[in-house]
Amino acid sequence: MDTILAVKDLAVEFATYGGTVKAVRGVSFDVTRGETLAIVGESGCGKSVTVQSLMGLIPMPPGRITNGTATLNGKSILNLPAAEANKFRGVEIGMIFQDPMSSLNPTMTIGDQIAETLKVHRGKTDQEAFKIAVELLERTHIPEASKRAKQYPFEFSGGMLQRAMIAQSLACNPAILIADEPTTALDVTIQAQILELMLELQRTENMSIILITHDLAVVARMADRVAVMYAGQIIESGTVDDIFYRSSHPYTLGLKQAMPSNTHDRDKSLSPILGSPPDLFKPPVGCGYCARCPYAMAVCAEHLPPTTKISESHEARCWLHHAKAPNIEELHQLEDQDAG
Amino acid sequence: MLVRTEKLKKHFTIGRGQTLHAVDGISLTIDENEILGLVGESGSGKSTFGKALIGLHPKTSGEAYYDGERLPKRFSTKDHLHYSKQMQMIFQDPYSSLNPRMTVLDIVGEGPGIQGQQSNSEIRDKVAFWLERVGLSADHMSRYPHEFSGGQRQRIGIARAMIIEPRFVVCDEPISALDVSVQAQVINLLDELKQSMGLTLLFIAHDLSMVRYVSDRMAVMYLGSLAEVGPSNDVFFDPQHPYTQFLVESNPEPDPNLERRRAFKPIIGEITSPVNVQAGCRFADRCPKVIDRCRVETPELITLSGARQVACHLFE
Numbered sequence: 271m272d273t274i275l276a277v278k279d280l281a282v283e284f285a286t287y288g289g290t291v292k293a294v295r296g297v298s299f300d301v302t303r304g305e306t307l308a309i310v311g312e313s314g315c316g317k318s319v320t321v322q323s324l325m326g327l328i329p330m331p332p333g334r335i336t337n338g339t340a341t342l343n344g345k346s347i348l349n350l351p352a353a354e355a356n357k358f359r360g361v362e363i364g365m366i367f368q369d370p371m372s373s374l375n376p377t378m379t380i381g382d383q384i385a386e387t388l389k390v391h392r393g394k395t396d397q398e399a400f401k402i403a404v405e406l407l408e409r410t411h412i413p414e415a416s417k418r419a420k421q422y423p424f425e426f427s428g429g430m431l432q433r434a435m436i437a438q439s440l441a442c443n444p445a446i447l448i449a450d451e452p453t454t455a456l457d458v459t460i461q462a463q464i465l466e467l468m469l470e471l472q473r474t475e476n477m478s479i480i481l482i483t484h485d486l487a488v489v490a491r492m493a494d495r496v497a498v499m500y501a502g503q504i505i506e507s508g509t510v511d512d513i514f515y516r517s518s519h520p521y522t523l524g525l526k527q528a529m530p531s532n533t534h535d536r537d538k539s540l541s542p543i544l545g546s547p548p549d550l551f552k553p554p555v556g557c558g559y560c561a562r563c564p565y566a567m568a569v570c571a572e573h574l575p576p577t578t579k580i581s582e583s584h585e586a587r588c589w590l591h592h593a594k595a596p597n598i599e600e601l602h603q604l605e606d607q608d609a610g
Numbered sequence: 611m612l613v614r615t616e617k618l619k620k621h622f623t624i625g626r627g628q629t630l631h632a633v634d635g636i637s638l639t640i641d642e643n644e645i646l647g648l649v650g651e652s653g654s655g656k657s658t659f660g661k662a663l664i665g666l667h668p669k670t671s672g673e674a675y676y677d678g679e680r681l682p683k684r685f686s687t688k689d690h691l692h693y694s695k696q697m698q699m700i701f702q703d704p705y706s707s708l709n710p711r712m713t714v715l716d717i718v719g720e721g722p723g724i725q726g727q728q729s730n731s732e733i734r735d736k737v738a739f740w741l742e743r744v745g746l747s748a749d750h751m752s753r754y755p756h757e758f759s760g761g762q763r764q765r766i767g768i769a770r771a772m773i774i775e776p777r778f779v780v781c782d783e784p785i786s787a788l789d790v791s792v793q794a795q796v797i798n799l800l801d802e803l804k805q806s807m808g809l810t811l812l813f814i815a816h817d818l819s820m821v822r823y824v825s826d827r828m829a830v831m832y833l834g835s836l837a838e839v840g841p842s843n844d845v846f847f848d849p850q851h852p853y854t855q856f857l858v859e860s861n862p863e864p865d866p867n868l869e870r871r872r873a874f875k876p877i878i879g880e881i882t883s884p885v886n887v888q889a890g891c892r893f894a895d896r897c898p899k900v901i902d903r904c905r906v907e908t909p910e911l912i913t914l915s916g917a918r919q920v921a922c923h924l925f926e
Contacts, residue, residue: 312789313760427880457651457816462860462876484789487819487862491869510866528794529864530823532846539801540823542794546759 274445274478275301275324275363280338280348282316282323285331289551293319295502296337301446306472306479308489308510311499314547317482320499321448323348325365326355343445361391364439368451370431374423380407380434381419387441406437410467429460436467443475450482465491486525490514495583498522501548501558508584518586520563557589565590612810613640613663613778618672620655620662624885631887632658634834635672637911640778645804645811647825647842649818649857651881655834656814657702660780663812664697665690676778695725698771702783704763708755714741714766715751721774740769744799761792765799772803780812785820797824818861822846827917830854833884833892836911840918850920853893891923899924 282294294316301307309317322328324340324347340348342362347355359365367373375383384406385399394402400419407415410433423431432452439447449468453461465488472479481492489496490510497507498521506519517523527541545562548554557563560570569589578591589595620633632655640646650656661667663674665685674681676696682689698721701707708717718740719733728736738748744765755763764784771779781800785793797820803809815821821828821842828842830853838851849855860876863869879896891897894904901923909921 312791429880457881458818458862459651459856459860459876460880462862465862466876485862486790486864490864490866491862491872493866514864514866525790526864528791530819531865532819532822532863540794540797542798543791544795546761546792 272303273300274303275340275342275480277320277324277340278338280320280323280340281336282319282328282333283336284333291550292553293502293550294323295550295553297499297502297504298338299497299504299507301478301480303445303478304472304476305494306481306492308481308483308493308496309499310483310486310489310496312484312547314550315499316502316550317499318450321365321450321480321482325359325363325448326350326352356390360387360439360444361442362444363446363448364442364444365448365450366432366435366439366452368454370428370435370455371423373435374431376423379420379422380426384419384434384438384441387438391442402441403437406440407434409440409471410434410437412437428456429463432456432460432464433467436464436471440471440475444477446478446480447472448480448482451484452481453488454483454485461488468492486514486529498525501553502550503558503587505559505588506586508580512581512584516580516584518580518584518591519559519588520565520590521559524562524564557587567595611639612642612644612677613812614638614675615659615663616673616675618659618662618674619670620658620667621670628885631834631884633662634884634887634892636831636834636836638829638836638839640810640812642777642810643804643808644827645813645825647821647828648812648814648831649816649821649828650831651816653833653881653884654831655884656831657782659831660699660782660812660814664699664778664780665693666699691724694721694776695774696776697778697780698774698776699780699782700764700767700771700784703787704760704767705755705787707767708763710755713752713754714746717755717766718751718769718773721770725774736773737769740773741766744769744772745795759792761788761795764788764792764796768796768799768803772807775807776809778810778812780814782814783816784813786815786817793820800824818846818857819863830857833881833887835892835908836919836921837893838918838920839911840914844918850914850918850925851893851922852897852899852924856896891921 278298280294280297284291284293297320311317323335335348342358347358381400381403384403388394388399388402404416404419407419412418412430412433453464493510496510496513497504500521506522524543528543543562548558556571556573557575560566567589575587575589577585577587579585615636615638617635617637618633619635622630622632624630636659648656662669668684715737718737722728722733722736737751741748741750746765785796804811813824825842828845829839830837832853837853838845846858849858882895889908890906891904891909894900903923909923911919911921912925913919
């Protein structure tokens with residue numbers, strides 16, 4: 271397949287007053303043309319830091335990329351000087367953020383902000399750029415686009431602002447759109463509109479999407495492939511069906527059991543994941559999840575589990591997949607017996 | 611029934627002769643030991659309804675009854691003191707709803723302190739008991755809110771409400787700010803407290819799946835008025851009001867096969883402004899089944915069958 275973006279062994283840390291936070295600890299993934307890769311995880315797992323370091327958006331200092339490579343169409347994009355980074359940022363990779371209100375300039379009209387992208391990267395004149403900006407707003411289905419282009423962000427609703435952000439990110443026809451929690455701040459009906467718009471644009475532009483989210487339901491609607499992150503590492507990755515129907519890491523299983531499934535049996539109680547994520551000032555030597563894992567073994571606390579290939583598309587980072595480990599299915603059955 | 615409202619209204623005057631109709635005539639009942647889920651988009655007035663109900667907002671008009679007693683239109687200090695023994699609230703944001711300059715002991719112990727008749731050491735013991743009860747430790751008493759994670763803070767908020775041993779609690783989006791794994795912890799805790807203390811809850815949230823899971827009955831709000839009320843599973847699996855249908859259709863499920871099968875056109879447009887609302891159905895502008903009557907006449911809640919109610923002219 272046609273790999274556009276390849277990230278390998280990425281590690282990012284931040285020097286803070288309290289010590290060094292190891293936010294991303296060796297993350298590798300690929301993105302191929304036209305696909306949607308979802309990176310899921312809870313707050314603090316390093317999913318946003320991962321994509322921000324690709325875009326050169328990590329303030330350095332205090333941030334530091336300590337290891338790893340990232341190549342976009344074969345060219346390295348990590349640790350570039352700003353002038354170099356600007357050649358691909360917003361051109362080959364577009365990005366939209368969780369909070370569109372604070373990501374747009376409140377003192378510029380929406381149309382001018384989109385036009386700015388075109389003037390900087392495509393050398394368009396003011397008039398040309400503004401005309402294209404209006405077309406872009408129309409493509410993201412903003413009603414009365416030519417009138418709305420002359421308005422300021424405060425005159426837009428949250429959903430409309432997110433549309434405007436998408437219009438801006440599409441200005442240079444990027445190969446990849448990074449969407450960092452694009453619908454978290456939106457209501458469910460507006461979320462449905464924005465997700466539908468992203469799918470539509472992906473089809474027409476043959477664009478890849480990296481979707482950062484904490485919401486497994488959004489992942490189920492949008493993703494082709496999924497990477498589940500925990501404590502700065504990818505602990506499981508695979509196709510969306512691998513992750514949902516053949517979950518192979520106790521954390522992924524735990525997340526699924528913590529969510530209500532919409533079946534009639536109301537009595538089946540939710541199983542929360544007990545405890546909280548590890549302190550990344552002193553990341554655990556072994557598996558990051560072992561303190562919360564119901565299947566944890568002695569080896570989990572002492573050694574980092576290797577990444578095991580479960581099928582051609584599916585990988586998990588867990589000692590339970592080691593040849594000598596007890597079978598996770600057997601563990602499930604034991605648990606069911608206990609419960610029964 | 612423990613709580614009842616009748617055509618409860620809360621309007622805000624926002625200057626230049628304009629009125630914001632946040633809550634526009636809500637008639638609801640909540641039975642003893644029931645969880646009523648209240649769902650709706652942001653701006654639909656669900657939090658304002660919860661606050662007006664327990665006296666945190668004075669009511670513009672309409673009535674609210676608690677255990678047969680008519681609640682005052684505007685609560686005096688004395689009313690607050692009286693009713694806060696019975697009715698409590700858990701807030702959405704575990705960050706801004708705890709005073710950062712107070713210790714956990716002060717925060718959780720403030721209620722019993724104000725209610726009086728207890729010595730400091732009694733309050734201390736009670737706080738210790740409740741911290742353990744919500745899954746924290748008695749040692750946490752001397753700490754400040756910033757030393758806790760979001761889930762732990764929400765537990766402090768729950769302990770603060772529960773230490774009074776109320777009968778009725780308004781939970782205003784108690785899990786929206788929390789991660790999935792922690793949401794389940796808080797939901798299970800609320801459910802356990804409901805069982806053991808015989809609590810009645812008004813559970814306000816926008817997460818439809820969670821509300822269906824938690825509540826016995828569900829009420830759907832749109833722009834200050836009720837669209838549909840009924841047993842949670844009935845409303846979720848067989849929605850009648852066009853708005854509820856859209857809400858359920860928009861709600862993504864954590865199941866890729868289900869999502870691939872979904873043939874769904876997202877609803878067009880957005881929630882309109884609640885300022886100077888005219889007569890007519892609030893949802894008329896976005897409704898695909900709109901008829902002329904919807905634009906001139908406000909639909910009343912009508913009973914369909916048993917416990918199901920819907921406010922839509924199509925059912926009359």
